[in-house]
Structure formats: structure tokens, C-alpha cells
Amino acid sequence: MKLELIEKQPLQHILKYSIPSIIAMILSSLVSIVDGYFVSKSIGKDALAAINLGLPILFVFLAVGIMIGAGGGSLAGRRLGEKNIDKSINCFNQTLVTGMIAFTLLSISFTLMLKPIIYHVGLESNIRDIIKLYYGIMLWVYPFMMLNIILGMFLRCEGKPNLFMMNTLITTILNILLDYVFIVILQQGIKGVAYASEIAVIVGTIIMIAYFVSSKTLFHFKKYEFIKEDLKQTLTNGSSELIGQLSSSITLFIMNAVIMKRMGLIGVAGMTIIGYSRYIYNMIVVGFGQGISPMISYSFGAKKYNVGVILRKYTSRIVLFLGLAPCGKIVVVGKN
DSSP states (O other), X not given: OOHHHHHHSHHHHHHHHHHHHHXXXXXXXXXXXXXXXXXXXXXXXXXXXXXXXXXXXXXXXXHHHHHHHHHHHHHHXXXXXXXXXXXXXXXHHHHHHHHHXXXXXXXXXXXXXXXXXXXXXXXXXXXXXXXXXXXXXXXXXXHHHHHHHHHHHHHHHTTOHHHHHHHHHHHHHHHHHXXXXXXXXXXXXHHHHHHHHHXXXXXXXXXXXXXXXXXXXXXXXXXXXXXXXXXXXXXXXXXXXXXXXXXXHHHHHHHHHHHHHHTOHHHHHHHHHHHHHHHXXXXXXXXXXXXXXXXXXXXXXXXXXXXXXXXXXXXHHHHHHHHHHHHHHHHHXXXX
């Protein structure tokens, strides 16, 4: 990265790195929306509500995945800024291994706890069956999904956000096509939704792995040396992401419980549809954060702290404007 150029043209570089990340995040959210469309049209509101009731599980995976990926990517970026390539590559491999161990433990834990939890909540038998079918498959898809996210963060760290965007585009289109095949043509029901996601995610992960074993990339797979201090910094750096995602998981769980009590499944299904718009907005904000993170990490590693401060200042203003824009629209509508 050319920090002098970034300092002179901060907004241009923020958009250069952030727009591909935002597009990738929006494409990821479109998968959920399309899944919801096929589920509501072909299976029914019970299935849509059942998927939403289990979404806190996904948020827990995201919390851990983004914590490890963002923390490890930030540390690797600082190492690159320090011109310490070997330590940066070691951090890449240690982050991947840490992630896969954590995701495997999460999958095993949720698989063992899923049945007791849904029976304890007191759901109707058909809803319990849908949750068991769908999340029984997805619990073993989420580790690959999180691995894909982590690899994408290191692609951005290399300064290649467009590659991850293209990979997300491919997997999104594949997921939509497979939704139609499994749900509409093959009539696989809720299992078809999970199968479509499973195949698309695994294909995306294979593409990412194939890139990192090629000679085109700075980061590559190799035997690594476990460094306790690197693990500590990885988890510490990503702890804010963990707290943010876990708070979303807890909030969604409580909200679903209240809606179920007052409105039943129709309320949960309705809230699922409303929540898609919030989800897209969140992905835009996350895209900005992931887009500028490699530049800030690199600048801090190179001890060009002023560049990181400038990038953060510009991005904060952009995100603030995006947050206030809908409020202005609401006020205008209210006056009319």
C-alpha cells in the first residue's frame, strides 16, 4: 500500500476498498432474502418463522468468526506495515486454525444442545421439526461460511477486495439457482434450502482455498508456529466484534420470544420480512468497516498513525450520514 497516496486521497481509497466489501455484504444478505422468498412462497410462514427463531445461532457463529477474522486480519495487516512478511503469514495460518477449532466446537455444542433448547422453549411440534431439519444441516455449513469470511478478510488485507466480491457474486447466484432447483423443482422443502446453502458455501470456500494455494497471493498455507501473544492480540482486537454480534443474537432471541408470546408465528414471520431491510443496512456499515480495516492496520504497523486517523474520521462521517439519512426521510414523511 502507498500510504502517501492514501493520505492525499483518503476518500477515493475508502471507496475503492469499501465498495467491493459493501457489494459482497449486500450479496450475502440477498441470499437470506431470496431464501425467505422461496420459503414463504413454497413452504409457508411456519418455515419462515422457524428459520428466524434459530437465527441467534448464526449470530453466535458470526460473533466468533468475525472476532477471529477481524482480529487476525488486523494483526497481519500491522505486520505487513512493519515489513515483517513471515510473521504476517504465520498469523494468517494461526488465525485459520484457531477459527476452524472454534467453529467445530460450536457446531458440536449446538448440535448437542439444539433439541433440548427447542423443547424447553415449548414450540409446536411442526416448528420443532423444521428447526431440527434446517439447523441440523446448517450447523455443519456455518464453519465453512465463517472460514470463507476469514479468507475474505485476508484477501482485503492483500489489497484485493474485488476478488472476494466476485467470489460472493458466484456463490450468491449459485445459491439462488439451487434454491429454485431444490425447493420448486425437486420439492425438498426446508431441507432444500439448507442443501442449496451448503453446496454454494462449499463451492465458494473451495474457490477461496484454490486461490490461496496458488502463486498469486502473498498469504499462503504453511506449517505455522503457535504464538500465544498473537492469539491474545487476535482475540482482543476482535472482541468488539464479538460483543456487537452477541448483542444482536441476544436481542433477536428476546424479541422473537416476545413476538411469539403476543402474536404467534405470524408475527415472527412478519418481523422476519421487516428485518431484511435492517439487515441490508447493517451489511453496508459492516462493509465500510471491513473495507478500511486493512489500510488502518497497515498504516499503524508502518507507524503512520495520522493516515489511520484520517481514514477513520472520513469513514465515521460517511456512516453517520447513512445513519441519519433515513431519519430525515421519516421526518419528511411525517410532515406530509
